[in-house]
Structures are given as structure tokens and as C-alpha cells.
Amino acid sequence: MMRYTGPKHRISRRLKFSILETNKEFAKGKQRRTAPGMHGTKRIVLKGYGQQLVEKQKVKYMYGLTEKQLKNIYKKAITMKGSSSLNLLHIIESRLDNLVYRMGLAPTRAAARQLVNHGHILLDGRKNDIPSTTVRLGQMISLKEASRSIPTVTEGLKLNATTLPFVSFDKNKFEGTFVRYPERNELNSEINESFIIEFYNR
Template identity: 55%
Template sequence: MYGVNERQFHNAFIKAGKMKGKHGENFMILLEQRLDNLVYRLGLARTRRQARQLVNHGHILVDGRRVDIPSYKVTPGQTISLREKSRNLTVIKESVEATNFVPEYISFDADKLEGTFTRLPERSELPAEINEAFIVEFYSR
């Protein structure tokens, strides 16, 4: 889920517990804020693994600065774009053409190939197939 290993998953769970609000919702929001996830949500990659590789290889810019850490926490208002050299990659062009949905909490300009994380997502906008109550129950032991 979200292409993260067990340690990263558990650490996100612990951070979510220290935040105000519902533990499960905070946990899901933290996972949604990851740079690799937002690259996937923008449609710059077809899979989260591909998005992670794009980030690792330095193709992604956050507010004009190269970021090569997939777990980088993007905050609302930050802009995610591609390096100039990376804009012509076939993989990215195919992914953008195949994308037909970008969540409401992200604005995307297909011409510029850049998106802005406008706000934190609400629970109703997150994947319904994930039951965070089970995750909270599992890690609370």
C-alpha cells in the first residue's frame, strides 16, 4: 500500500498519532502528502513504483528545486514539476496522456506539466478500499 516498506509505514503511523485529529485520517493524509504519491496522483507516472523511480532519479522539482527523496512531505501550496530535460521522456508523456483523473486537492496544468498541492485531502477524497480503522487496530497492539 502506497509503495512504502513496513518501517516507513509504522513511522508514519506514529507521527499521525502525535497530530491533532483522528489517528486513522491523519495517517492517510501523511501518506497522501508523500512526493512519490503526489507524482503518481498527478499522472506523471502510471504506478507508485514508477513515481518513486522518477523522484529517485532527480526528474522531479518541488518549488523549482530538485528533490530526490520519495518520502519528502509536500505541504499545501507547493508546486511539483518536471526538470526541463525530463519533459520529453516517453514514459512521462504516455503517463500524462493515459491519466484521466486528478484529485480535487491537486491542481494540474498538463501543458506546463506541473501541479500544485492546493490543500490537504478530506477522507471522502481518499481511496475507499483502505480501511484505516484496521491499520490503527493492528498497530495499536
């Protein structure tokens, strides 16, 4: 199944959740929070399968994953020690494209994915153009010197004045390290990853 590349605000409205994690999709002109095609204030309360599906879709669209990628991540998460739901988030957060975004080198995950795809990113000093690469703790992510002035990078650094504590980043050297796996309270509180495990456990 292909990755969704359409209008982000339509997906966010449908899920009542900012897949960009900025709420920009609900800014003036796009501020309706009802799903596309819906009118009025009637609210549908989801339970069981419907609730599980919505949580899966939130993570899928927020991180820019395909259905196959997310299912494979689930399969790996349930074989690991500890909480399967937290394992799932740790695997996703370890992706190269996500860490490029977390370090502030791009304004969105989609933009970070493009940086990787186009060969601008180095992993431990070597070019890596595979966004789904799992980065190990302690590995260094850096930007090619020739790529430091491209608009995507400039915008990303402007928007992200600080990085989250589980990554380190040196703005002068344009390089950073995956320091540790994130704590649950450092990630988006509007997703319930346990429902994703339940969805695939069916």
C-alpha cells in the same frame, strides 16, 4: 525491511485487492482472485488481528512503503490532532512520490518513485530526489524540461486525463500544486485505515 518489488498481481490476489487501484492485476490471464497456491472457492473470514494485518498490507503495498516507513507514519499520526486514521492517510498522501503520481506524471506510484529517484522532479524549483519527502500545502511540484518526453511521463499523462481535486496540475507547464488534504471519500474506499491504527496499538 526492504520494499517489495516483485509481481504486483501475486500480492493483489493474496489480498483480494488491487494495489495498483486499476484492477489490471485481475485482467485476462491474471484474473484469478484466489491467493497464490489456493484452489477452489473456500473463503476464509478474517477477524481481529488477521483483518488488521490485511488492511495494513493493503496500504503498505498500494503506496509502496516499507514496514519501517509505515510504522513511523503511524507514530506521527497518533500525535496529531483529529482522527489518527485520517491523519495517517494524509501523511502518506503528502509524500512527494504519491503526489507525482496523483498529478498524472507517472502511470503508477512505483514509476513516480523512479522519476523522483532519478532526479527528474523539482520541488519549488529545486531538484528533490527523495520520494518520502513530505510536501507542504501550496508547494509546487514540477518536471524538469529535459524530462518531459520520457515514456513514463507520456504514459502517465495519457492514462490520467484528470487529476483529483486536492491537487492542481498544468499539463502545458508540467507543474502542479498540493492544494489541500484529501477528503476521505476522495481516496480508496476498499481500505479501512482504522484497522491499521488498531494493529499498531496492540
